Amino acid sequence: MTGPLAGVAGFAAVLILIAARVPVAVSMGVVGTLGYGLVNGWATLGFVLGRSPFESIFPVSLSVLPLFIMMGVFAAHGGLSKSLYGFVASLIGHFRGGLALATVGASAIFGAVCGSAIATAATMGRVAMPEMRRAGYDDRLSSASVAAGGTLGVMIPPSILFVIYGLMTEQSIGKLLAAGILPGILGTLLYMGAVSWATARDPKLGPAGPRSGWAARVRAGKDVWQVVILFGVVLGGMYFGLFSPTEAAAVGAFGAVVLAWAGGKLKRENATEAVIETAMTTGMIFTILIGAGIFNYFIDSTGLTDALVKWVGDMGYSRWTVMLLLMVMYIILGALMDELAMMLLTVGPVFKLITALGFDPIWFGVMFVTVCEIGMIVPPVGINLFVIQGVTGVPLQTIVRGITPFVVADCFRLLILALVPAIATWLPGRMG
Amino acid sequence: MTRLADRLALGLALFGVGVLGLGTLILMADIAMRRSIGVSITGIGDITQLAQMFCISLALPIVFLREGNVGVDFITDRLRPRALAALEGCVQLVNGVFLAAIAWYSLKQAGLQIDQGDKSQTLGLPIAVYWVPLLAGTTLATLACALLALRDFGKAANP
Numbered sequence: 001m002t003g004p005l006a007g008v009a010g011f012a013a014v015l016i017l018i019a020a021r022v023p024v025a026v027s028m029g030v031v032g033t034l035g036y037g038l039v040n041g042w043a044t045l046g047f048v049l050g051r052s053p054f055e056s057i058f059p060v061s062l063s064v065l066p067l068f069i070m071m072g073v074f075a076a077h078g079g080l081s082k083s084l085y086g087f088v089a090s091l092i093g094h095f096r097g098g099l100a101l102a103t104v105g106a107s108a109i110f111g112a113v114c115g116s117a118i119a120t121a122a123t124m125g126r127v128a129m130p131e132m133r134r135a136g137y138d139d140r141l142s143s144a145s146v147a148a149g150g151t152l153g154v155m156i157p158p159s160i161l162f163v164i165y166g167l168m169t170e171q172s173i174g175k176l177l178a179a180g181i182l183p184g185i186l187g188t189l190l191y192m193g194a195v196s197w198a199t200a201r202d203p204k205l206g207p208a209g210p211r212s213g214w215a216a217r218v219r220a221g222k223d224v225w226q227v228v229i230l231f232g233v234v235l236g237g238m239y240f241g242l243f244s245p246t247e248a249a250a251v252g253a254f255g256a257v258v259l260a261w262a263g264g265k266l267k268r269e270n271a272t273e274a275v276i277e278t279a280m281t282t283g284m285i286f287t288i289l290i291g292a293g294i295f296n297y298f299i300d301s302t303g304l305t306d307a308l309v310k311w312v313g314d315m316g317y318s319r320w321t322v323m324l325l326l327m328v329m330y331i332i333l334g335a336l337m338d339e340l341a342m343m344l345l346t347v348g349p350v351f352k353l354i355t356a357l358g359f360d361p362i363w364f365g366v367m368f369v370t371v372c373e374i375g376m377i378v379p380p381v382g383i384n385l386f387v388i389q390g391v392t393g394v395p396l397q398t399i400v401r402g403i404t405p406f407v408v409a410d411c412f413r414l415l416i417l418a419l420v421p422a423i424a425t426w427l428p429g430r431m432g
Numbered sequence: 433m434t435r436l437a438d439r440l441a442l443g444l445a446l447f448g449v450g451v452l453g454l455g456t457l458i459l460m461a462d463i464a465m466r467r468s469i470g471v472s473i474t475g476i477g478d479i480t481q482l483a484q485m486f487c488i489s490l491a492l493p494i495v496f497l498r499e500g501n502v503g504v505d506f507i508t509d510r511l512r513p514r515a516l517a518a519l520e521g522c523v524q525l526v527n528g529v530f531l532a533a534i535a536w537y538s539l540k541q542a543g544l545q546i547d548q549g550d551k552s553q554t555l556g557l558p559i560a561v562y563w564v565p566l567l568a569g570t571t572l573a574t575l576a577c578a579l580l581a582l583r584d585f586g587k588a589a590n591p
Contacts, residue, residue, distance in 0.1 A: 021508050021523050023501035026530050033533065044479050050541030052568060053534050063484040068454055243463070246480065250459040255451075272446070279445035280500045287501055290534070338502040380506055414541030 007304030010035045014295070014345065015337075024341040025291035032295035039301050048297050055288050056293035060083035060246065061167060066282045067249035067292035068158045072114030072258045073281070075230070076123040077274040078260025081110050083223035085127045090212040090220040097206035099135055100145040101192050103128040107149030108188040109224075111156040112231040113256065115163070116281070117376050121150025121384045132206075140200055141205040143394040144377075144402030147384040148191055148409075151158035151373035154339075156184035157235055158252065160285070161372055163245070164343060169351045173245045174238045175428035179236075179362050182423045183370065183413065190413050194405035226259045228290045239431060286339065292344035305349040309356050319357040320418075326350060327371055327414060334375020338383065342375065343368070367417055374410045377403050437579055441494040448490030448565070453482025469502065475555035482552075485562050489569035496527060497576035514591045521584035528577030533568035542567065543587075 010031050017027035037045045075081075088109070089102040107124045114120050124147045132142035154161045157177035164172040199206045212220070237243035243251060243410040260266040260300055266274075299305065312322055333342050348369070355363050376384045379400050389396050459480060462473040473479075495501060508519060542563035550559035 017526075018504050019507045021505060021519060022504060022526055023503045023523075025501055026527050029534075030526060046537045046540060049533055049537035053538060053570070054541065054563070056560065057485060057566070058481065058486045060481045060484070061482050063455075066484060066487050069458075070449070070452070096485050139466070247459065247463055250456045251463070253456055275446055275449045276442065276494070279449050279491040280495055280498065282449075282488055283445070283495035284500050284502060284520065286488045289494065289496060308567070337504065341502060404572050 004304040004307035006035060006039055007299050007302035007307075010135075010295070010298055010302070011345070018337065018341075023287070024338055025287040028288075028295035028341070028345065029289035032291070032298040035112050035298040036294070036301060036375065048294060049223075053290045053295055056290045059167075062289075063161060064163050064173065064245045064249045065285060067246070067253045067277070068115045068160060068163065069281045069285070071158070071234075071252040072116055072119050072153075072248065073181065073274050073277045074256040074260050074266075075110070075113040075227075076119055077265065077270050077277075078256065078263055080113065080223070080227055080259070080264045080306065081106070081123040082127050084109050084227060085131070085218075087217070087220040089131065090217045093209045094211035096203055096208045097195045098163070098209055099128070099132045099137060100195045100206050103132070103142070103145045104149040104152075104188060104191045104195060105151055107146070108152045108184065109158055109227060111153035111184065111233075111254070113227055114153050114160075115158040115160040117154045117373070117384060118387050119240045119281075120153030120278075121147055121387045122354045122391050124149060125388050128216075129219075129388075129392045129394075135209050137401075138202075138205040138206050139394045139398050140402030140430060141195070141403075143300060143388050143392060143399040144406060145191070145195055147377050147382075147399055147403060148393075148406035149389045150384050150387070151376045152184055152187055152191070154376075155180045155187055155366075155369055155373060157181060158249070159369065161339065161343065161369050162365060164245040164285075164289075165347065165368065168344070168347050169365070171336065171361050171365065172428075172431075175246075175362055175431055176365050177235065178239055178427040178431060179366050179368065180425045181427055183366050183417060185369075186423060187373070187413050188412070190409035191406055194409040198405050209373045214290070219366065221264070226263075230255045230259065241431075288338075288340055288344060292341075295345070296348055299348060303383075305352050308349050309353050312353055313356070319359065322353070323359065323367075323418070326354070327367065330368070330371040331374055331378070333378065334371055335378040335382065339372035339375050343372070360421065360425055362428050363417070363421045363424045367414065370410065370414055370417065374407060379407060434579060434583065437497060437576060439492075441497045441576065442452065443516040444568075445492040445494040448487040450485045451490075452487035455480050475552070478552040478555045478557060482557070482562060488564035492531075492569040493572040493576050496531070496573040499580070512558050514588050517587035517591065521581050521588055524577045524581035524584055527548070528574050530569050530583060531577060535567060535574055538563065538567055538570060540559045 013031045014027045018024055036048050084105040085391050088105040092098045092101050107120055111120050128146055129142055130369055159180055162176040162180055163173055164175045234248045238248045357359055376382050385396060385399050388399055462476045466472050545559045
């Protein structure tokens with residue numbers, strides 16, 4: 001089997017291996033290796049296996065990833081999440097569903113220093129769930145608000161998914177990160193709308209709490225300046241051209257470590273845990289990048305990408321129909337596999353297709369990350385559902401029962417972004 | 433045996449992140465010097481690249497040993513314990529063979545580049561310095577998978 005059909009068979013083989021418990025990275029790597037050997041001859045295999053892993057981790061532009069990971073991990077271990085939650089809860093906790101609203105708001109702000117949805121959900125889950133349970137919130141609303149709020153971490157910059165998308169598609173990482181700000185705020189407001197809608201229908205889900213006085217609010221807000229400064233320096237530095245993305249990530253990582261240390265939260269055991277978490281997350285992401293690098297060698301050699309573009313062109317569908325089909329495909333795929341793997345597996349061919357159809361690559365990046373957010377909270381493999389189950393002990397079925405309003409809010413966000421693309425493209429368009 | 437391997441992998445991972453931390457400090461010094469006195473540290477790109485190579489490559493053994501890779505378990509979770517252990521043993525074998533192939537062909541590629549006298553762009557560091565962490569990381573990750581395969585096949589034989 002040769003040509004594009006071999007590429008399609010390759011995708012199917014990867015999914016079969018993933019279903020058989022083989023890690024996503026290894027599945028892509030093994031299929032890529034064998035596929036490349038079959039299509040191009042075994043003599044060339046040494047070059048792919050010898051070159052591709054090195055090429056996947058060597059470019060200096062990739063240093064952004066471990067540095068942003070370090071920033072997020074140390075911000076979480078430094079207790080920034082607790083300060084944030086306390087502050088936002090003191091402002092809006094007295095409303096019906098107020099603590100769930102605070103969870104969403106604090107997750108969004110924490111997402112501004114942490115580029116990972118998993119880390120945001122796990123961190124906020126530990127902080128917010130006990131408070132909501134104490135206040136008599138139903139587990140359905142509390143666990144779902146943490147799971148959904150956590151996904152804001154990959155939209156609001158710095159975002160690991162945007163960085164990888166930028167590296168894969170050769171788009172400006174700075175512009176992509178800026179593009180995530182307004183859709184991230186929109187997502188936060190829509191999630192808050194979802195909480196309000198759910199508690200309006202069933203007030204027992206999130207009873208109103210006592211109102212905090214201004215003195216208590218000022219006290220709760222005394223540590224929030226750290227997050228504001230860290231976010232401002234990293235994003236502002238990139239936006240105004242003071243730092244390259246690598247430099248901004250280094251400043252962020254350094255700042256997060258210093259703030260955690262200065263706040264007295266970085267004791268030896270905690271620091272070691274943070275370093276291990278940094279290593280584990282970095283290693284996991286780059287293993288996928290290595291596997292995807294090998295797989296992409298194979299896919300490129302089959303000509304699948306060009307065939308796909310031609311096939312869609314020949315079908316005569318309008319470009320918006322193609323976009324709708326792509327979004328539906330991604331929501332289904334996102335429900336079945338990890339979002340990073342989904343991106344690495346598909347963005348190559350799909351990016352060529354959407355640029356050939358005349359869509360803005362930055363806007364598509366935002367749409368893509370939004371569907372990734374949906375994939376993270378949709379069963380059966382919505383990763384944030386498992387994270388919240390692991391952190392809080394709430395049964396998976398309970399979280400899933402509460403998640404529907406948030407998924408609807410995400411779909412609504414996709415629609416708004418499609419109707420008003422400027423929400424994603426206005427800020428990057430103003431950059432130099 | 434597994435505990436010893438875990439300590440070794442942990443030590444390597446800590447060292448790798450430590451090198452990245454050192455690289456971050458040098459990068460911070462470069463930014464500060466450039467902004468204040470207009471002088472840049474020579475070869476900052478080479479140094480950053482070296483730090484990232486150490487951090488990423490030396491994290492591989494602990495990721496594989498602690499089974500920290502992304503995967504899908506729910507489809508096979510309903511298998512009987514014995515069958516599941518055998519399947520997990522096979523998965524570890526696949527992981528190990530894949531990593532061994534990478535380590536082997538990377539070694540050949542590294543040898544080729546060293547023979548050609550390849551060096552880093554600015555500082556002129558021998559390219560071998562960049563290959564060593566990747567070779568060490570993939571080789572030790574291979575051994576980690578072999579260890580886990582033995583554990584899983586042992587479980588399958590004596591549940």
